Amino acid sequence: MRDLSRLPRLLLRAYPREFRDAVGDAFVDASVDRMRDRRRRGWPMAAIWIVALADTLRHAPAERARAWLDARHARSRHHALTAGERTMMDTLLQDVRYALRLWRKRPAFACIAILTLALGVGANTAMFSIVNAVLLRSLPYANAERLVSVWSRTAQFPRGLLSYQEYEELQKQSGSLEALALYLAQSVNLTGVAEPQRLVGIFVTGSFFDVLGLKAERGRLFTEDESAPGGVKPVVVITRQFWQQRFGGAPDIVGRSIALNGIPLTIVGVMAPPFDATTVPGAGYFIDGDVFLPAAQYPTPRGLRSAGAQMLAVGRLKPGVAIRTAGADIDVIARRLTAADPDAQAGRTIEVGSAQENIVGSSRTALFLLFASVGVVLLIACVNVSHLLLARAMDRQKEMALRAALGASRAAVTRQLAVEAAMVAAAAAVAGFLLGRWALAGLAWLRPPSVPIPAHVPLDRTVLLFTGGIAIGVAMLCGLAPALKSSRTDISRVLQAGARRASAAGRRTRDVLVVAEMAMSVALVAVSALLIQSLLAAQNAPLGFDASNVFTLQFRLPQTKYTKPEDIARFFKSAIENVRAVPGVQSAALVRAVPFSGNGGTTGYAVEGTPADPASLPQARLHFVTPDYFKTLRIPLLKGRDFTDRDDLTTPLVAVINETFARRNWPDGDAIGKRFTTPDTPTPVTVVGVVGDTKHYTATEPAVPQLYVAHYQVPLIFCSLVARTSVPPMTITNEVRRAIWAVDKDQPVWSIYSLETAVARTQGQSRFLALLLGIFAGVALLLAGVGIYGMTSYGVAQRTHEIGIRLALGASSERVLGEVVGHGVRLTLVAVAVGLAAAVAMGRLAGAVLFQVAPGDPQSLAAAAVILSAVSLIACYLPARRAARIDPVVALNEE
Numbered sequence: 001m002r003d004l005s006r007l008p009r010l011l012l013r014a015y016p017r018e019f020r021d022a023v024g025d026a027f028v029d030a031s032v033d034r035m036r037d038r039r040r041r042g043w044p045m046a047a048i049w050i051v052a053l054a055d056t057l058r059h060a061p062a063e064r065a066r067a068w069l070d071a072r073h074a075r076s077r078h079h080a081l082t083a084g085e086r087t088m089m090d091t092l093l094q095d096v097r098y099a100l101r102l103w104r105k106r107p108a109f110a111c112i113a114i115l116t117l118a119l120g121v122g123a124n125t126a127m128f129s130i131v132n133a134v135l136l137r138s139l140p141y142a143n144a145e146r147l148v149s150v151w152s153r154t155a156q157f158p159r160g161l162l163s164y165q166e167y168e169e170l171q172k173q174s175g176s177l178e179a180l181a182l183y184l185a186q187s188v189n190l191t192g193v194a195e196p197q198r199l200v201g202i203f204v205t206g207s208f209f210d211v212l213g214l215k216a217e218r219g220r221l222f223t224e225d226e227s228a229p230g231g232v233k234p235v236v237v238i239t240r241q242f243w244q245q246r247f248g249g250a251p252d253i254v255g256r257s258i259a260l261n262g263i264p265l266t267i268v269g270v271m272a273p274p275f276d277a278t279t280v281p282g283a284g285y286f287i288d289g290d291v292f293l294p295a296a297q298y299p300t301p302r303g304l305r306s307a308g309a310q311m312l313a314v315g316r317l318k319p320g321v322a323i324r325t326a327g328a329d330i331d332v333i334a335r336r337l338t339a340a341d342p343d344a345q346a347g348r349t350i351e352v353g354s355a356q357e358n359i360v361g362s363s364r365t366a367l368f369l370l371f372a373s374v375g376v377v378l379l380i381a382c383v384n385v386s387h388l389l390l391a392r393a394m395d396r397q398k399e400m401a402l403r404a405a406l407g408a409s410r411a412a413v414t415r416q417l418a419v420e421a422a423m424v425a426a427a428a429a430v431a432g433f434l435l436g437r438w439a440l441a442g443l444a445w446l447r448p449p450s451v452p453i454p455a456h457v458p459l460d461r462t463v464l465l466f467t468g469g470i471a472i473g474v475a476m477l478c479g480l481a482p483a484l485k486s487s488r489t490d491i492s493r494v495l496q497a498g499a500r501r502a503s504a505a506g507r508r509t510r511d512v513l514v515v516a517e518m519a520m521s522v523a524l525v526a527v528s529a530l531l532i533q534s535l536l537a538a539q540n541a542p543l544g545f546d547a548s549n550v551f552t553l554q555f556r557l558p559q560t561k562y563t564k565p566e567d568i569a570r571f572f573k574s575a576i577e578n579v580r581a582v583p584g585v586q587s588a589a590l591v592r593a594v595p596f597s598g599n600g601g602t603t604g605y606a607v608e609g610t611p612a613d614p615a616s617l618p619q620a621r622l623h624f625v626t627p628d629y630f631k632t633l634r635i636p637l638l639k640g641r642d643f644t645d646r647d648d649l650t651t652p653l654v655a656v657i658n659e660t661f662a663r664r665n666w667p668d669g670d671a672i673g674k675r676f677t678t679p680d681t682p683t684p685v686t687v688v689g690v691v692g693d694t695k696h697y698t699a700t701e702p703a704v705p706q707l708y709v710a711h712y713q714v715p716l717i718f719c720s721l722v723a724r725t726s727v728p729p730m731t732i733t734n735e736v737r738r739a740i741w742a743v744d745k746d747q748p749v750w751s752i753y754s755l756e757t758a759v760a761r762t763q764g765q766s767r768f769l770a771l772l773l774g775i776f777a778g779v780a781l782l783l784a785g786v787g788i789y790g791m792t793s794y795g796v797a798q799r800t801h802e803i804g805i806r807l808a809l810g811a812s813s814e815r816v817l818g819e820v821v822g823h824g825v826r827l828t829l830v831a832v833a834v835g836l837a838a839a840v841a842m843g844r845l846a847g848a849v850l851f852q853v854a855p856g857d858p859q860s861l862a863a864a865a866v867i868l869s870a871v872s873l874i875a876c877y878l879p880a881r882r883a884a885r886i887d888p889v890v891a892l893n894e895e
Contacts, residue, residue: 004035007052014060016067037322041357047135047368054136057465095419102420109392113385114427116786117478119779120378121432121470125459126439127374128466131367133457139356142213143316147355148323150180150313150330154348161310164229164295166337166350167205170315173333176326178318181208182295184311187556187718188260191746198556198750199242201260202289203298203311211316219254219269227294236265237292243270260291261558262746314355327352366769369846373527373776376520378470380780382477383517384787387510389421389478391794422475429471433459436467446768510791515831518868521777521784522835526864527842528777530853531770533860537852538763544694545595546634547755550722551729552594553736554751557717565649568715571743573645576626578739579723584732588723589629590711592622595696596758597720597751605707607665608675608684617679620661620705621696624716629708630656630691632724633755640672640689647710653681654710656689661705685709698762700851722755729754769849781871788875792824796883813884820883824876831872832865839864 008031012024019027031052038048103110138144150170152160162170167182174180181204188201206224208214214221217240226233236258238246247253256267271292295311317326334350440457562568572590579588593599604617612618627643629635638659647654655676662671675684685707693703711719725732733752740749807816843855853860 004032004039007035007049008032011052011056011060014056015063018067019063037324040324041354043364044368046372047364050131050368050371051136054132054462054466057462057469061465095416096423098416099420099423109388110424110427113388113424114431116381116384116388116783117425117428117474118431118435119783120374120381121428121467121474122435122439123374123776123779124371124378124470125433125436125463125467126443127367127371129436129440129457129459129463130443131371132460132462132466134367135364136462139359144356146178146317146319147211148177148315148317148326148352149355149358150315150350150352152310152348152350160348162313162350163310166334167311167313169337170330170333170350173336174326174329176318176321176329177315179207179211180313180315181205181211182311182313183208184298185289186298187554187750188291188293189262189556189558189746189748191259191262191558198748199260199290201291201293203293203295205295208292208314211314215272216269217272219267221269221292222294227296229296233294234263234265235268235294236260237269237271238267239271239290239292242290260293262561265293315352323352323354365845366765366849369527369842369849370769370772370776372842372845373524373773376524377776377780377783378474380517380520380783380787382474383513384783384790385424385474386478387513387787387791387794389417389424390509391790418475421478425471425475425478428474429467432470433464433467436463443772446771507795510795511827514788514791514827515834517784517787518828518831518872519835519838521780521871522832522864522868523838523842524773524777524780525867526836526839526861527846528770528773529860529863530843530846530850530855530857531766531773533857534850534853535763535766535770538699538766541695541699541851543595543699543759544635544692547596547759549726549729550633550724550755551733552597552720552722552751552753552755552758553733553749554594554718554720555740555747555749556719557747559717562717565715568717569648569712572626572711572715572719574743575740576721578742579721579736582732582735582739584725584727585736586724586726587628587632588721589632590624590626590719590721591629592624592711592716592719593696594720594722594755594758595633595694596698596755596762598697600696603678603680603707605676605678608677610665618664618705620657620707623706623708624711624714624719625708626711629722632722633694634724635694636692638690638692640687642689643708643710643712645712648712649715651713653683653685653713654688655685656691656708657687658691658693658703658706658708660693660703661707662687662690664705699759720751766849766851781867784868785871785875788824788872789878792820792876793879793882796820796879817880817884820880821873821876824872824880828869828872832868835868836861836865 005028008028011031012020012027015024015027035048035052038051039045139147141147150162152162152166154160161184162182164182167180170177171180183202183204185200185202188199190197190199204227206222206227209221216237219237221237222233222235226235238253243249243253247256250256253267253270257264258267259265298311317323330350330352334348337350338348437459440459444457557568557571562571576588576590579585593601601622602619603622605620606612606617625643627645627647630637630642640656643654643656657671665671665676666674671687671690674687676687677684691708694706695701696706721736723729723736730752737749740747807813839861840856843850843857847855
């Protein structure tokens with residue numbers, strides 16, 4: 001088993017001795033416990049190490065500063081520096097002044113080195129800021145580390161909601177939860193205004209505010225009694241942003257009334273900052289709310305305690321209780337509920353997990369892949385600057401030898417070079433921090449909605465410490481080789497004529513650096529190619545429908561106004577007729593959940609004549625549609641018929657199924673006239689048509705059984721309209737709105753967008769990831785090309801005398817050219833081999849986001865090898881051509 005205590009013991013060295021002596025063992029034990037907990041939750045070891053390092057960067061400097069202040073206060077009452085300290089400070093200042101003079105003498109060197117490192121530091125600062133904000137920082141709630149999400153699990157819904165009865169029992173029986181709350185976001189209609197507006201209402205139990213630690217800026221929040229069944233009061237709490245936007249921040253807001261879904265509600269409070277636009281944790285995302293309403297107002301036909309009224313749940317653990325313990329406790333309660341009501345609870349369990357993991361867990365792989373990529377860019381930048389400093393140290397060997405001959409110690413010479421490297425790293429850190437800020441602004445602009453990155457990512461103390469840590473690491477990486485090289489210089493040899501000639505050890509060092517940066521570039525380019533291949537495969541995957549020239553919009557009918565199924569069906573029929581009459585609309589229909597909208601549901605089913613276990617029914621994706629839906633989306637009708645207006649509340653239930661449903665249940669494909677039942681249908685449903693398979697959530701999902709139910713037979717208050725147009729779809733949306741308002745002037749419509757936009761939106765994360773990796777790969781390739789060119793040029797310059805002698809003795813220019821390029825080709829072959837092996841390893845890390853592309857895809861690996869080889873050949877050819885044109889007389893005279 002892996003010894004997890006090694007890393008904490010290593011990180012403990014970053015803390016002062018007093019801290020290590022006092023709490024060192026406790027620090028290691030606590031760190032190991034946290035690492036084991038994260039390992040059990042599926043975190044990769046790299047992520048665990050990064051989190052541990054971030055914690056150290058956040059706390060160790062403060063402990064060091066505290067220890068230094070204590071020691072400083074304990075010194076002499078005058079706090080005077082000793083003579084030795086003064087001498088050391090003077091020496092360091094002298095080294096700094098000397099380095100600045102060298103920068104003024106050769107500003108190009110300083111600019112190139114600082115800019116090269118700043119690119120790497122800036123990219124790492126930006127990506128660490130995002131990783132810190134999304135993965136490392138706690139959620140913006142009180143006691144965030146103790147917040148958990150609670151959900152039900154069934155064969156149909158692996159992450160389902162909780163019923164109010166389950167909520168009450170967990171509150172009563174759980175010994176691990178300090179508090180538990182239910183909540184659910186649902187659109188509500190703001191009426192009684194000039195133009196109806198759709199708002200996001202969050203229906204919550206009274207304990208919700210206590211669980212998340214939310215406070216009221218004005219007025220109060222409602223209580224548990226007000227939100228419980230039977231305690232319905234016409235009250236509402238609004239967010240600060242809604243207060244400012246709708247009411248202009250009016251100070252007398254408490255006590256005012258607004259109408260939601262046609263019901264007058266009294267505003268009793270305004271949410272306190274920093275929750276200007278309050279966000280609450282959803283499953284894989286944050287929910288932005290406008291208003292909060294008591295759960296008792298949740299619009300459900302049979303009341304809050306009915307089986308159909310289910311909501312999300314968030315809880316707060318008691319102090320010292322682990323999630324694993326809470327999970328075992330809640331599982332026992334779930335078993336009791338099943339034993340008490342086996343019919344309702346059959347096959348249903350209740351699980352618990354970290355609230356933060358529930359939100360950001362799906363994005364962890366992509367973020368760590370990007371973070372690893374910018375780390376590669378920084379390493380390439382360090383290799384380049386290390387070679388620059390090494391080359392400069394080689395050119396200054398005579399200077400260093402003279403200083404040593406005049407009495408300077410090796411330590412003094414090494415210190416001078418270390419100070420120069422540290423100054424370059426410090427300047428690059430400052431420039432990189434600024435570049436990181438600009439990069440974050442660019443990422444916020446490029447970020448698609450599907451990527452859970454906050455709109456504003458703060459550059460806080462942790463990010464500053466991380467950038468400082470990078471600067472220290474860069475200084476060590478870049479300054480180590482020149483310092484070691486200079487400390488081993490043979491004074492007598494250097495002072496001899498011809499000391500400028502390259503040694504075999506120096507050439508080997510350069511070769512290793514060249515291979516290292518080329519290999520890293522190959523790996524990054526290959527992974528970028530894999531993601532681009534995956535994105536192209538997803539974009540070209542058949543959807544099963546035609547998204548061009550189609551727009552969609554959503555509306556929810558207020559249940560208080562449309563109480564009967566006949567009223568609901570009448571509204572939608574009139575609305576569709578009006579929309580079809582709008583000039584430019586070719587066809588229109590309704591659907592419960594538009595493809596690629598993120599909405600949808602499933603149902604169990606049992607084919608007539610086939611034995612079925614009610615606890616484990618096969619599942620099918622469920623759609624409620626009106627006539628002409630298949631025509632509007634151009635979904636091919638393979639057999640049977642489409643729905644008609646005659647399929648309504650007065651006729652037997654009918655359904656259209658997809659090809660996969662038919663093939664899976666009737667292998668001969670003859671499904672027309674066959675019947676099946678679902679848990680929600682009192683009578684069997686007859687199949688009247690078979691259509692082609694379609695994708696619903698993503699273009700990469702496999703084909704699954706789908707069934708379409710006639711909407712007019714089961715009228716729903718929440719629907720989306722889809723319309724195919726003969727003109728650009730978004731140019732007639734205002735006319736469509738007016739057509740709907742002609743039926744009901746108080747009915748808001750929202751989420752108006754083209755279906756092509758919806759399809760593209762689902763690929764936003766893949767496109768964003770491919771774009772960023774492509775940018776990082778391009779930067780890495782550029783840095784590698786510049787580095788190869790620089791190192792080859794320097795090697796040629798050091799061999800000028802040797803090449804001159806060979807040309808004078810009859811060697812041809814072509815042979816010199818071939819030798820220099822051939823050496824570069826050999827290094828390239830080694831680098832490509834190493835880089836491709838690394839690319840396969842990185843590809844496995846990216847496997848979770850790849851579609852129809854293997855981590856070792858030959859095309860992607862070959863493309864990376866060809867691109868790097870081309871860059872390398874160009875970078876080697878230019879110095880080689882210059883070497884072949886050396887004038888032997890000039891070369892010998894220079895020596």
